[in-house]
Amino acid sequence: MKKKYLLIGLLLIGCKSKQDPKPDPGPDPGSNTASKIMEFNFNETSGQSTTEAKSNSNFVIEGPADSAERIAGLEGNALRVNGYYGWAYGNASVSYPTKNISVSGWIAPAVFPVQRKNQDPITEHTVAAVFSNLNTSNSSGVSFGINQHGRVIAQFKIGNDIRQIISDEEVKLREWSFIVVNIDAEKGSAKLYLNGTEIESSSFAAGAITWDKSATIFIGKESKVKTLAGFDTNALTGAVDLVSVWDKMLTADEIQLNYKKQQIKVPDLRIPTARFADDTNKPKYHLMPSAAWTNESHGMIYLDGKYHIFSQRNINGPYLEHINWGHYVSEDLVNWEELKQALWPQPGFDEVGIWSGHAVVSGGKPYLFYTGVDKNKAGIGLATAVSPYIDWTKNASPIITSAPAGVSHADFRDPFVFNESGSWYMMIGTGLRSGTARGGLFLYKALNDDFQQWTYQGTMLEGNPASDGTGDFWEMPVYYNFGSKSILLINKLPNANALYWTGNFSNGKFVKDNGTPERLDVINQLLSPTIQQDKDGNLTAIGIIPDGVTSDKHKEQGWANIFSLPRVWTLVNNKIYQKPHPNLTVLRKGSQKFTNVSFSTGVSDVLNGAKGTQYEIEATVNPGDATKVGFILNKGVSNGEETIIYYDYTTQNFVVNRSNSSKLTGVPLGNLATSYIMPKQDIKWRIFVDASVIEVFIDDQLAFATRVFPSKGSDAIELYAQGGTAVAKDLTIYNIEGEGTVSTQKMAKEHKEANFSVFPNPSDSVFNIQFPDLIQQTVVYAAVVDITGAVVRIIASNTDAHNNSVQWDGYYDNGQKAPRGVYLIKGIINNEIFQTKVIVK
Template sequence: MKKYILVVTTAALIFSCKSKRDTTTDPPVTPPVNSTSELLLFKFNESTGQTLSESKTNTSFSINGPSGSAERINGLEGKALRTNGYYGWATGKVNVTFPSNKVCISGWVAPAAFPVQRKDLDQLSDNTNASIFSNVNPYSNSGAALGIDQWGRIIGQFKVGTEVIQIVSNQQVPLKKWSFIALNINSLSGTASLYLNGSKIKTLTYAFGNLLWDKNATVYIGKESKTKTVAGFDTNGLTGAIDQVALWNKDLTDTEILNEYNKMTLSDPDLRIPLAERYANDNHRPKYHLVPSAAWTNESHGLMYVGGKYHIFSQRNYNGPYLEHINWGHYVSSDMVSWEEKTQVLWPQPGFDEVGVWSGHAVVKNGTPYIFYTGVNKARAAIGLATSNAPYDSWTKNGNPIIAGVPTTIANADFRDPFVFQNNLDWYMMVGTGLRNGTARGGLFLYKSLSDDFKQWTQQGTMMEGNPTVDGTGDFWEMPVYYNFGSKSVLLVNKLPEANALYWTGTFDGSKFIKDNPVPQKLEVINHLLSPSICPDANGKLTAIGIIPDHVSSEKNKQQGWAHVFSLPRVWTLVNGKIVQVPHPNVLSLRGTSKNFTNVSFNQSSSNVLNGASGTQYEIVATIDPGTATKVGFSLMSNLSINEQTLVYYDMTTKSFVVDRSKSSILNDVPKSIQSSNYELPAGDIRWRIFVDASVIEVFVNEELAFATRSFPSEGSNQIDLYAQGGTAVAKDLKIYNIQGGGTVSVAKFDDAKEDILHPVVYPNPSSSDFNFKFNTVQKDLYVAAYIFDINGFPIRKIEKLLSSENDIVKWDGITDNGMKAREGVYLIKGFVGNKLFDAKIIIN
């Protein structure tokens, strides 16, 4: 390969597009094309529509995606094109003569995420080039492209003679910021250079020769020219925004490139997903459950409370609703009910996590949070570490893995998903695996920390191993959870195959978990919720949030543009060796107006006993006497005119809970199975608490049991009714609360205008009775409507009163609505004074 030295003057740099060098080694010179301006220019200033126009030739380009799906945002001047990984890019063909000696491609890019490199199908040497411009023929490789690769580096490609030249920067462009990138090619001197924000950052030399183009090749704006797919999704599109893309018929000077960069006044692009517009017709998207703004999410992990906020992370592919190129998504909340989606905190980078940053855990030690995660490359998995400072929006990875790979002394099938916990003064880490020394079974590798900064660990063998012929725990364990409740500890695993969350009670002796029983218990009565993430809340209540998968087809995921949803926060307590699950008390803030029913009799001949009750976001609280019925429960998401309904009930004969989705939808690509599980309830009333949120159903029974499921009815199937077979049952008390709010807000910051919750003074407190709630801010007559709730969130006493400035105290005598004295414990009063929400804690001794 020959190298050439350019000798130029300042004047020549500015006024000439020619370079001087030793002509004895020159190849034949092709005359420059036309003028020294843009050959092609894309400004993206169209406001709407599925087409855009190239400014120099007025060629129309089509924007890929369903009709009406093209999205623009405010750009550097005018509009910019938003692309979404697997759709939204533009294609067209232009009738121009491409230069054979010198060319520059330039443009602005603001990636929301870096593009996909397929873990199993792409070689590391085959970099993804999510291009702002590409007219490369994918078969002959003629043409040129400029974009960013799977690690956020600037990447250019072109062909000279028979050689395909690729140039890749060492620098990564920032996420969610505008960056000006450029590729200069001079085939006369055999040089190519990359530029970032006006500065040259990489130069490559090569054997000179003419640039090769295919004049009939399709031009791509926002995608690589190659076809690469996973599960029917294109994987090599850009996720982010593009603006002011130009193809120049010369190589620009350093000064000219700097001038192009300085032309623009920069502000951060608004890359929030336009939720209302994008999902306007999506009747399956939840509104008060935590759900990603778009694309793929699955396992929740790293739930923690630090700096007065709750943080939770999840597996995320921002490039589309399919499993690949996993990042750590990040959400923040002040109450675990309303969440703000933040920029991802971890993503694949060259090294041990170059193809995926998989699940893990987070702990807070001495006020500092630590993330432990599974880093995946082509060869193996390793355990990584990252730390952060307030406000915990960005995290710094430890350069090397803290555990370099799976133990080689024990035959195993991979390992992943670290969980870190403290036992006495020592810190331990357990990592899920599948053991293969003998019977294939699940297991947990155990490590002990040797340093205060968690960077050094020593392997301790296995903490626990499965015995699938006895305990039914499969051949691989992932997403383990450990928690010490005091007298007993709980160890939970998610077993594979047939994913299921299972747990044992027992004790940890510093090296092994000693099980109380050989066979684990199910976390969920009906298996659907998976991989719960746990942490104590601000008041010390152990709180869990898990994933509730869609279980729909890839085509359905593509149609809706998102995948999977998280559960509501749940409080876990250990009672008589069982995990008791109830909704977190903060969920009460979701309640709006209610419809109330008492002593409603119903049987298999009954219909519309709830007087036309309907909704898509609501909570049911009910106490039902099964009476003589053999099946008793609810008909949800119903439209009997098209024979759609989802049944949730308890079968008294088979002693089992049932979710009958066999007639849940007339749509394709959605689950319609019947789910059931045996569980013997005690005789007497059944207390139900059911949350319905579009396609999500979460059920809590008798302040103890829980299960979740998904159902995807057609639009308009929203009727609510009671269901019984084999006899007559009575709903002694039933309330249906309308729910608004909650869920995920894809914004840059919290709404500063959100009003604080009022907290009246409570006295005496603690007390055995006669509580007073004083509202010091009452300036006029105000109506109080509230309930006293027990610790499980069930209403026990309704409170109503008209307040005035002279009479600003509400009283409670400690008696419940059924005339009984409230038992010792913690209670909550919650309601409205005027139009303001208030709450206060009550302690009965």
């Protein structure tokens, strides 16, 4: 049989057993062999720079001091890029070839980069580049990476013509992929490769590659400047490794060998705990993503013993754009794991964003309903999954293409699906624009059990903002039938607020009990709740509690917005009562107890120096003759910071006084107050403090939340009274040691180890690597590595049951005899790995 030899660097040496026929010499390697003119390995263990190996040039890693992050890569470390910082940039003295070139690199995206909804035309691609040195004025140079939909893309200039090649295939999220572009300017062609396989080719007029030798080189970001709200939007979020620029094109065999020689493991893209180790304002026991942006929660379901909840998610940074669906699971509604995003924008009707929606379980199968957005309109999409419900399959086209024709409206989004009297319905938020601008809900009815076909039923409910205060747009609607009564909740805009009516669903309409809706929270801070019965039948709700900080503050802290604790809803006297979910008691870790504590104006430290940043207060307080009664939280003894939460019996208001809550910039300091009549009698308070979030529950009926951002050390807890003396009849402070939302790492796909032997070893010349289990022809790929980690010889050879060994003859690829010492031979055969040390005598 003939043996096939691959060319990587220099001519490869094959097996020299007596049974082997004379090898096919193949093409002359001299002028056809590509060499690296640039190489980035990112193997530094720390520091805010990396070195380009060929020129020894220093490249800066963008970001604040000590922010550079590295993870385990293919051969040593890889560079972690975080969307709006973390890329490398600099210059190297390089002679760029004009006839042809290859650029290669490994990329592991956590998410695809941002295409800005309003600023970027749909035809303009964002490039999260493994390599980019474009002159942004005249487009000379090369930019190569993945675009906003995970397609491999290269942009380059031939003569005066700007060229672009894009694949149809999407790279895998949260896995390593090897991407290569070959540009043959002489013949007018370009090719893209993914994991060793050609995936796209393009032809153009022949010419010469145009370069700007002084252009800055970027690794992990394209050269163009694209920003939104102060954030760079065109960088990779994920990891990059082993980036090389070659002076000629790589052959298909060389590309295959460079791919096959790596032992590929799943990259660890979890957010390192060290990133937020000094952030005293990041909550620890509230559900929130590990980093970056979240807002509206939606689609909580219970399936196979686990709760799933989804949310709006921009993983590229703490700002609102290019929305994915975040995904979290829990067994108890308290301790959560963050999974890979369930949905993300892809070419078609949802190419700009996966906006809010809902989820239901029918026939034991989960269904996600979402708003898919392109540049022109929104449609309603559908996705399903099988156990373990991590990878979701979307319908290729929307199940509802657009809002009903002929109805004047503004926007069309946020489906909520419910079953009433055996039929499935979907309501969708909108703003009606015929006559008075007002909020409304479009209603659809399912025609089949697989939710593929729907018919429009008209509007389920319309607002009257002049009389009911419900604004001119409704989003994130919620419907639930308690039995004798149902509730319909909407989030109104402008001045977002969660409001609800009681009533009944009849003939496609919601018939309200009262014209004016009730506030969900007594002080408005929680928005967009999602609901689900827990395993014990408790109707449980979790909403979003926005930060209320500036974009600069979001950029500084690296995360945006959190979710509420789970709350149990009951309907009493046509009002939603809210109380903490009973499972929250598992968070308690030790306590301080007080009884019959009197407190009044000017009296301090009645709680014996109590302090904390993560805790729960449970107290029964009698107001006595005081006019204001409550708590001072996050008190700073030296800096004067404090947040006062109290009830004012004179004005009959619940009040959150944040005027002195923080000395930090960019955080909310406005006071909050809402009228509510309370009798002057015992009040049962439950207060949860978790760094920058405070949730308050009153008498297992009322709830409200607020956000405050105290300076480090502002953690004292005191009682508050004005105008008289009040008594805390019993008060317990429970310490809470929340671990935060856990980011789940996908299990690595380990290669099976091959059965092999090496002989002789040690040796002064030939080493034989034999594979006794071979039953069919296959190619062996191997690399010989010296003690410094440098690859000194590449081996590739056909083998079969009769010729089941390959050899290293003790020479380097450059013809040099290997000096005495220890070497490592590692390779792959039939997708099985082998690795062995050999000693040259």
